[in-house]
């Protein structure tokens with residue numbers, strides 16, 4: 100089984116570079132990579148959670164994929180939990196149902212073959228206190244024990260483990276430690292073999308005991324500089340996708356891209372910058 104993971108498409112119904120980059124990478128996926136399945140690990144739309152017009156525009160683009168695809172929502176799809184979400188864009192009841200109406204069920208389980216299953220989790224609602232969070236935990240606690248005969252690949256938006264070298268947890272950068280622990284203890288020892296996320300807009304492959312941890316890069320943009328208070332370890336800061344090839348109990352992962360993508364900081368892309376200005380000015384979604 101071959102899977103292509105893409106992430107952080109940040110596409111807007113205004114068009115622009117994030118859209119042309121996605122179109123170029125979809126052509127590469129269809130013509131060259133030809134996977135059995137595509138998984139999108141969130142931040143489907145530009146910036147503003149719950150914007151159905153942007154989700155529908157993104158779906159129109161993703162439907163160009165010749166393989167079937169599954170989507171995990173990111174913080175820019177369903178909002179951020181907690182009292183101080185970025186630019187006030189918090190999780191709200193109703194966003195998850197609106198997302199499902201466009202992209203299908205979340206969380207999700209896909210049986211891949213006799214040996215492997217994939218699970219997609221909407222981690223951005225963890226800690227929000229909304230009803231969807233309670234329902235998701237109930238689903239995970241029922242479904243994961245039902246697939247103990249298979250190895251599992253887990254797809255989330257944020258990284259399960261702190262991405263910072265000393266393991267510190269800063270703001271909304273990854274799973275809160277209590278949510279990571281609650282999720283990981285649902286798997287039997289040795290069952291979870293791949294944990295792959297988006298959100299960081301970087302590519303990295305790392306072995307953690309039995310588990311391969313992958314950071315999938317963004318298709319939208321490349322990070323240019325790091326903030327001094329977030330000392331990320333070395334990682335590839337390029338626009339691209341990840342190809343995952345299932346092996347006997349493990350995976351091989353490859354960064355894939357094409358030469359004609361445009362690499363810019365997200366908030367300097369004109370359409371994204373304009374939308375951020377509107378959010379800051381309190382302009383309602385169009």
Ligand SMILES: [Fe+2]
Nearest residue numbers: 107142298300
């Ligand atoms: Fe993102």
Ligand SMILES: [Fe+2]
Nearest residue numbers: 142173174298
């Ligand atoms: Fe994100």
